Amino acid sequence: MKGKLVRTEGHLANIIPIHLDASFFFERAVRSLDRNHVDKALKYFRKAVEYEPENPVNHCNMAGILSEKGDYKASNAILAHVLDVVDPSMTECYFYMANNYANMDQFEEAERALVTYLEEDTQGQFMTEAEEMMELLYYELDRPAKLNRIKSRQGVVEHDQARELLEEGKFAQAAELLEGMSPDYPDYLAARNNLALAYYYMGLFSKAKETIADVLEQEPGNLHALCNLAIFYQNENRTDQVLLLIKKLRAIVPFQHEQVYKLATTMGILGQHDAAYIHFRRLLKGEETATDPALAHYAAVAAFNTERYDIAKRLWHHVNKLDPGSEVARYYLDGLEAVIQGVQEPSKLSYHYHLPFDEQFKQWEDYGNGIPEEMKNDPLIRSSFFWALRHGDQATKLQVIHALGIIGDYEVQQALQLFIDEPGEEPALVKAAQAVLHDLQRVEHPELNAEVSQPLTPKAEALKTVPKVSKKEITGIRLGKETSPHWQAVVDRALQMSEARAELQQEMERIWTDYVSRVRPDLSGSKQIEGWAAGLEYLASKNRSRPVTYQSIAERYGISASTVSKYARQLNQICSVTPPNG
Structure with a gap:
């Protein structure tokens, strides 16, 4: 903009006007x-x-x-x-x-x-x-928010909840949630694929196959659907269709982690162990997946099934380091040694990160009614039980019925009711299932039987069945044979970082002793130790009315505030510590 000459008290001035807006x-x-x-x-x-x-x-x-x-x-x-x-x-x-x-x-x-x-x-x-x-x-x-939906992620919240239920082995609940999504999100193919898996884990093969057919009608090249369909065809002994799908799947080289994982497990289930081995080894090279014990086990199984025994041995030793509290790696290492020594004939292993079905029953019989909650809630164990209830022989089904009676939750009751309603089952098995279901319902609804005592809450039931560890065992953790040195490392780290007074030290030790006695966590890395220690200090400080925030704790430990919150909340959920807000 050019300046404008104006006269001011007899003088010329070059004025640039300002446009105020x-x-x-x-x-x-x-x-x-x-x-x-x-x-x-x-x-x-x-x-x-x-x-x-x-x-x-x-x-x-x-x-x-x-x-x-x-x-x-x-x-x-x-x-x-x-x-x-x-x-x-x-x-x-x-x-x-x-x-x-x-x-x-x-x-x-x-x-x-x-x-x-x-x-x-x-x-x-x-x-x-x-x-x-x-x-x-x-x-x-101290409670979840009443959130009905996330508009920017329509269907994602429900799908994430369903995936969590699947991972927890709650297949019937996952199916109910995904079924409710179907009319509102007909194009949400990932949800449809997971619905098919829920049906599959429940043994409802016809419904699973119908769901997959719907997905492939909308997207013929959907990898997850093709993998699921190949497994369904294999269960029906439709060899020609399986071979056609195997040929198509072997030509696919996916790059997304989730797709590689899906293809690897599918090829293993289909008996294509060489392809499964290649994909599992690809996954183990990833930074985020290199420390996953289940993934290392799958790679070991693929190596064993392709007679790469030295590699399988190294991988199972790696699994044992990643997951020292599990018996899976030790069991398979013993079997591998028997094969190498010629004591046992090699046979193909299945791709599940748990003990074989017969071995699980032996352990359950040893535990009796005191089975730890983590074993009851293992989704792989639960899915194998549901599978056997549908497709095992008569003796196995009877074993499963009694084992499910020990678990006794909503999923079990749904599975038993479906079994009872299924036409063609042996009358003796139906009668056994009815008896177990009736006992479970009497405990859940004591008004049905005056002699049944007031049922325990889920939390009290968990405390009844999980063996306790005394405070002496926790504080003397380095000397115990069955305890993890990382447990003591958590409280040591919290004491070191907090420089707390005696009162707060005692509170941290009390909370951590209580938590470990109930959950017996397996801590495999320094990041977890930092997180648990930070959450422990926050919770103990709040419980003693000491001024503290997530951010102040996070800055000292070098982690995020959300991480502090995550671990503090886990401690609070188990130990029922209710600190004041602040």
Whole structure:
């Protein structure tokens, strides 16, 4: 713009007029922020709002500066004005408000704002941050948020919940959740594939195959569906169809971890052990998967099945180091040695990270009714039981029925009821299943039998069946044969980092002793030790009313605040420590 000559008191002056508008003040505000002049920036944003009151961006910028200055209440007032008057579609304002409420320790209000953001926002710009905040609020409020859906991830939440249920061996619950998703998300093929797996693990092959057919009709090249279909065909002894699918699958070289894993396990199940070995070894080279004991076991099985005995031996020793509390590697190493010595004929091993079915029964018989919860809840053990209930011989089915009676949860009751309703089963087996189911229902509903005592809560039941470890055993952990040195390392690390007084030291030792006696965790890495120690210090400090925050703990341990929250929450769930909010 050229200057204009004007006369001022007899003089000529070169004047450049300034056009004052919202853009002018916005630029001045940004320049002030760059120079860390926060008060000036706030003043300029206020002027920008005056010139363009209908522009929500400047309102939000002003709210952001007020939040930085610690005036969270004023910041939220502006954000509420944006949502009520200026632009109700600015759903990210709910996320900003949740942050402000959390900084004011108003966790109920923070939760409401955050839930509204997740349920109304379509873009998911702050999804990662929102999930981390949700985890913090879970601990502060000592309960999960009442979140019905995440709009930016339609169907993803339900699918993730279903996947967790599958991983926990809760196949009937996973199927129910995925069935409910199907009408709303007909194109969500990953959910349909997992529904087929849920049916498969429950032994409902016809429903599993129908579901896979639906997926392949929409996407003929879907790798997960092709793998599942090949396994279904193998179960039906449809050799020609299996061979055609094997030829197609052997030509595929996927790069995504999940697809490589799926293809590797499928090829193993189909007896293509050479291909399975190649894919499993590819996965073991990955940084994130190199320390997975189950994956190393699968690679060992593939090596054994292709007569690479030296490699199999090295891999099972590696499994034993990664998972020292498991008996799986030791069992297979003994079998491998018998094969090498010529004492035992080699036979193909299955791709499951648990003991063979007969060996599981021996262990269950040894444990009796005191079976540890982690064994009851092992999804591979549970799926093998459900499988055998459907497809085993009569003697095996009878064993499974009695074993399931020990587990006795919702999944078991569903499986037993399906077995009873199945036409063509042996009357004696149906009668045994009815008896077990009846006993389980009497315990769950004592009004059905006056002689049945009040049932224990799930937590009390877990404490009844898991063998306790005395405090003496925990504090003297280095001397015990069956205890992990990492357990003591956790409390040692917490004591070292906290430099705590005697009272807090005792509280940390008390909580950790209580937790280990109930859960007996297997800690395999230094990162886990740091996480447990940080969570332990936070929980003990809160329980003793000492001022502490996730962030302050996280900074000292060199981990994230969400990690501190994660481990503190796990401790609190088992030990029922309920610290004050703060």
